[in-house]
Amino acid sequence: MKKIVVTTALLAGTIVYAGGFRVSLQGVKQLAMAHTSAHAEDASVAFFNPAGMSFIPNKLSVAAGGFGIKAQVDYQNLQTLESAQTNNPLGTPVYAAIAYKVLDDVSVGFSFATPYGSTVEWPDNWAGSEIVQKIKLEALYFQPMVSVKLAPWVSLGGSFIYAKGTVDWTKSVHQLGGSVNLKDDKATGTGFGLGFYFRPTDKLDVSVAYRSPVDMEAKKGVATFNISQSLYSSLGLDAAGKDGFKATLPLVDEYTIGVTYKVTPKWQVSGDFNYSGWDQYGTLVLDFDHAPAGNQANDPTVSVVPKNWKSTQTWRFGTQYMFTDNFAGRLGYYHDETPYADKDFSAESPSFEANVITGGIGYKYKSFGIDLSGAYNFQKPRQVNNEFYNFNGQAKAKAYYFGLGLSYNAF
Numbered sequence: 238m239k240k241i242v243v244t245t246a247l248l249a250g251t252i253v254y255a256g257g258f259r260v261s262l263q264g265v266k267q268l269a270m271a272h273t274s275a276h277a278e279d280a281s282v283a284f285f286n287p288a289g290m291s292f293i294p295n296k297l298s299v300a301a302g303g304f305g306i307k308a309q310v311d312y313q314n315l316q317t318l319e320s321a322q323t324n325n326p327l328g329t330p331v332y333a334a335i336a337y338k339v340l341d342d343v344s345v346g347f348s349f350a351t352p353y354g355s356t357v358e359w360p361d362n363w364a365g366s367e368i369v370q371k372i373k374l375e376a377l378y379f380q381p382m383v384s385v386k387l388a389p390w391v392s393l394g395g396s397f398i399y400a401k402g403t404v405d406w407t408k409s410v411h412q413l414g415g416s417v418n419l420k421d422d423k424a425t426g427t428g429f430g431l432g433f434y435f436r437p438t439d440k441l442d443v444s445v446a447y448r449s450p451v452d453m454e455a456k457k458g459v460a461t462f463n464i465s466q467s468l469y470s471s472l473g474l475d476a477a478g479k480d481g482f483k484a485t486l487p488l489v490d491e492y493t494i495g496v497t498y499k500v501t502p503k504w505q506v507s508g509d510f511n512y513s514g515w516d517q518y519g520t521l522v523l524d525f526d527h528a529p530a531g532n533q534a535n536d537p538t539v540s541v542v543p544k545n546w547k548s549t550q551t552w553r554f555g556t557q558y559m560f561t562d563n564f565a566g567r568l569g570y571y572h573d574e575t576p577y578a579d580k581d582f583s584a585e586s587p588s589f590e591a592n593v594i595t596g597g598i599g600y601k602y603k604s605f606g607i608d609l610s611g612a613y614n615f616q617k618p619r620q621v622n623n624e625f626y627n628f629n630g631q632a633k634a635k636a637y638y639f640g641l642g643l644s645y646n647a648f
Contacts, residue, residue, distance in 0.1 A: 259352060261352075264332065265281075265304075265610045266278075266279075266281060266567070266597070266608045268610040268612060269557075269609075269611075270555025270556065270569040271553040272571065274286060274495035274509050275444040275507060276442070276507070277293055279298045279644040280336040280644070281300040281302075283380070283396075284378075285446060287382035287383070287395060287430055287432055289392075290336040291386045291434065292436055293336055293338075295647055295648055296648035298337075298647075299644065300332075302640055304331075304640040305327050305328070305638060305640075306636065309322065309634065310323045310587045310633070312365070312631070312632050314364060323359055325358055328356065331350075332350040332351070334348040334349070335347050341386075344384045345381075347381050349377070350377075352376065352378055353374065353375070355373075356373040361409070364630075365626070367410065368584045368628060369407075369408050369583075372405070373403070375402060375404075376400055376401070377400065377402070379398070380396040380430065382395065392433070392434045394431070396429060397427070397429055398448070400451045401424070401425055403424065404455065404458075413462070413468060414465065416462075416463045417460055417461065417464075417530075420460075421484075424454060426451040428449040429448075433446075442497040442498075443494075444495040444496075447493075453486045454485050455484045458484065464478065466478070472529065473528050480526055480528040483523075484521070489515050490514045490517075491511060491514070493510070495508070502559075504558050504559075508553060508554050509551075509571075510553075511552075515548050518544045518546040519546070521541075521544055522539065523539070524538065524539050525539070545578070546577050552571060555568065555570075555595070564599070566597075568595065570595070572592055573593065579620050580623060580624065582632065583623060587634060589617055589619060593613070594615070595611070597609050597611060605644070606642075606644040606646070607642070607643055608644070610642075611637070612637065613637045616633070616635060616636070
């Protein structure tokens with residue numbers, strides 16, 4: 238029997254609106270200004286840099302919000318003119334954070350966010366169905382943190398990261414006349430965050446932050462084969478057509494330098510530089526318990542998929558203008574690189590070179606704040622030429638998103 242290459246995309250992200258499978262949506266106010274980080278007005282700074290909590294002007298701060306994301310990818314084989322289009326559901330990442338000053342120079346906090354995850358749905362019988370029909374990925378970050386002021390103008394902060402993830406991926410297996418679903422909802426990993434926050438003058442904020450890689454380990458995955466029962470025994474499947482698998486996905490490290498400068502009391506400008514270490518994602522290894530569903534001659538239960546991703550840079554520029562003491566208008570732009578070349582393009586993790594325009598408004602009433610933001614992602618078409626999958630053609634994508642955030646600051 239020909240070996241089944243059940244490889245490609247286990248846990249391999251699905252985002253078309255950020256480099257790799259990183260979702261840059263952890264603050265509604267921040268998104269309106271191109272998702273820049275040097276903003277310490279409320280607890281939403283906690284995810285970007287825990288050290289920023291020391292410069293929140295209130296003793297208690299709470300921030301929460303959510304986004305709606307709509308993305309679409311179009312594929313066409315330029316030789317046969319066969320085409321397909323994704324039908325992705327609305328993505329809804331959320332975040333929440335709280336910060337509290339236990340002492341004048343010591344703050345503690347907690348951040349919850351969804352920095353990785355989305356869903357991509359292709360037609361069941363499209364040209365790349367053996368790569369992916371549907372994949373859903375989600376990674377949740379839980380971060381307790383502390384920040385200490387080392388001097389009136391500088392603070393140091395750190396956080397512990399506990400990540401919990403789920404993956405649900407379905408693809409066709411033409412050799413067996415059916416499909417296979419790979420699912421794990423118990424993947425976990427740990428990491429840490431570290432940062433410095435500087436305010437040398439009332440006009441200037443500088444944020445320097447590092448977030449460590451997190452290896453998401455799926456140890457109890459279940460592979461369910463939707464094929465003829467007569468093949469179960471030869472594949473080592475149980476009576477329900479299932480087998481176990483293990484895999485690890487790297488959620489990569491990030492370095493960020495952010496600056497905000499108050500040009501006037503009402504007008505401020507911000508800029509960020511982000512570096513993401515996607516070069517850690519060289520291969521993806523999937524290890525089945527029993528099924529000879531791999532591509533390694535010495536161990537047919539193991540699949541090794543070349544990824545060949547490279548590290549990326551993102552440049553962000555944003556601005557805010559206070560039309561009144563309570564009402565703010567915001568705009569931004571950022572350029573996001575794709576982490577892989579055309580020869581490594583995969584339909585399960587479609588990523589494009591992107592230019593993103595952002596904007597939003599904010600309103601404060603006493604201790605409460607409400608923020609609205611939106612963005613449109615202009616993505617450069619790609620010439621697909623992936624030899625590993627024997628998958629060729631052209632891919633295009635578009636995406637837009639909007640957000641609503643609330644904040645409360647007291648004492």
